[in-house]
Amino acid sequence: EPEVTQTPSHQVTQMGQEVILRCVPISNHLYFYWYRQILGQKVEFLVSFYNNEISEKSEIFDDQFSVERPDGSNFTLKIRSTKLEDSAMYFCASSPDRANTQYFGPGTRLTVL
Amino acid sequence: AQKITQTQPGMFVQEKEAVTLDCTYDTSDPSYGLFWYKQPSSGEMIFLIYQGSYDQQNATEGRYSLNFQKARKSANLVISASQLGDSAMYFCAMRERNSNSGYALNFGKGTSLLVTP
Numbered sequence: 001e002p003e004v005t006q007t008p009s010h011q012v013t014q015m016g017q018e019v020i021l022r023c024v025p026i027s028n029h030l031y032f033y034w035y036r037q038i039l040g041q042k043v044e045f046l047v048s049f050y051n052n053e054i055s056e057k058s059e060i061f062d063d064q065f066s067v068e069r070p071d072g073s074n075f076t077l078k079i080r081s082t083k084l085e086d087s088a089m090y091f092c093a094s095s096p097d098r099a100n101t102q103y104f105g106p107g108t109r110l111t112v113l
Numbered sequence: 114a115q116k117i118t119q120t121q122p123g124m125f126v127q128e129k130e131a132v133t134l135d136c137t138y139d140t141s142d143p144s145y146g147l148f149w150y151k152q153p154s155s156g157e158m159i160f161l162i163y164q165g166s167y168d169q170q171n172a173t174e175g176r177y178s179l180n181f182q183k184a185r186k187s188a189n190l191v192i193s194a195s196q197l198g199d200s201a202m203y204f205c206a207m208r209e210r211n212s213n214s215g216y217a218l219n220f221g222k223g224t225s226l227l228v229t230p
Contacts, residue, residue, distance in 0.1 A: 031216070033217070033218075035218070041222070042204070042220045042221060042222045042223060043158070043204060043206075043218075043220040044220070045217035045218060045219070048216065048217060056216070056217055058217070089156060091158055093158075098216040099146070099208075099210070099216065101148065101160055101163055102148075102160075102218060103160055104150070104157065104158035104159075104160070105157075106155075106156065106157040107156050107157060107158070109156070
């Protein structure tokens, strides 16, 4: 069964450093999403992406964040200058269309020291 | 205001028993979807079941069923014949179709379920 994959599974970085989280969505899906989950809290929406552009973003997704689909398979989330409060689990998700179920990847646990 | 409310932070159930996890939601959008996801201790988010606001029947997927009461704005998850592997966090989520929220999922805070032998 096709699934969303994410790399790395864990990332530890120093405050102020740039990180890139990578995702490979399910191959025939057209909509891509990033969510985050701070430890012990609920899952929060960051951004959705369709047709090579952002279709929606939350208040969390400020200028420090960017997303890109550099090729036909990868979907990346970049945090330019990480802060301590960026420590969280970051989930990528994809769906075949925007009204359909979103399937989540296994997540990347980001720790900012 | 909370869009999704899960009032049970933790639940216990004995193996082979059924358990209901509560979820209430708040929306003025007539078109919306409700989802349940399971998050085991390993951290991944596993899709379980979906209910559309216009669906006439309650959704079922194997041992999972959704008790959808539209007038009460509740979408409770029922797990029948619980198994030890059902121990996990369970999240209710809603997707509204309106110009403000687009199609982002709005999650509740989750319920931690522990299945005991």
